């Protein structure tokens with residue numbers, strides 16, 4: 001087999017935070033095997049945390065865990081689970097507790113996406129995305145909350161900006177992410193008295209991700225017309241993640257942090 005040359009998701013260290021702010025912390029991240037959630041995991045690990053990444057594809061998770069451990073000098077382990085299956089998630093949580101003894105941070109990031117008009121979307125297709133994104137988030141919260149209460153920890157849910165306006169061919173994802181935003185807010189209010197925080201990160205178009213590739217034929221690819229002159233980068237979401245999990249955000253809960261370079265505010269003129 002050819003030797004694998006690792007290229008970190010976060011190509012350079014652009015952090016403005018101290019390197020050790022998450023020393024001794026444990027992250028549990030669904031969807032951490034690739035894309036944005038992999039970058040979020042890497043950033044948290046670069047600041048001292050160990051991590052468990054959860055997903056359906058064990059091969060990919062195992063490879064990613066190896067790469068993240070090598071890149072950060074911390075420990076990352078894979079746990080195979082479909083977020084639609086509470087039993088599998090509970091096993092992933094058990095594995096985390098056996099290995100690390102606690103959970104401080106949770107990223108609910110597992111998501112499904114494809115383009116389809118309402119007229120071409122089957123009941124099962126709609127249900128599948130609702131189950132991965134919304135029910136999967138609920139299941140992850142249920143499986144982790146006893147441990148997050150104990151550590152007075154924090155959740156970040158990965159949502160989107162698709163549902164702020166009507167995004168064609170995305171009724172399933174828009175519905176699912178609107179529900180994720182609602183779940184997070186209720187979690188923040190209910191669990192605040194236990195010292196638990198819950199926030200949402202809503203990325204806009206982020207370059208080099210599967211979601212962006214899938215949506216590229218409905219998005220305007222001319223980045224010079226964007227407010228900041230570029231699409232987002234995984235490190236933009238990663239830096240927001242470090243901030244929200246950090247003590248600097250200790251009074252920020254129940255919020256949606258939009259990481260989209262003001263794209264949602266922009267009016268398009270022909």
Ligand code: HXC
Nearest residue numbers: 111112113114115116122124125128160204205210211212
């Ligand atoms: C119409 C489709 C479809 C498509 C699947 N289905 N793909 N319908 N168009 N392109 C339908 C199937 O026909 C089936 O319905 C139902 O969905 C379930 O499909 P399965 O393949 O059996 O389900 P499953 O393997 O569980 O999951 C499939 C999947 C998932 C949801 C498509 O593999 C997936 O989304 N993977 C991509 C992950 C991804 O891209 N993540 C990044 C998300 S980014 P029937 O009726 O035939 O049984 C994101 C934010 C975007 O969400 C924001 C960007 C700005």
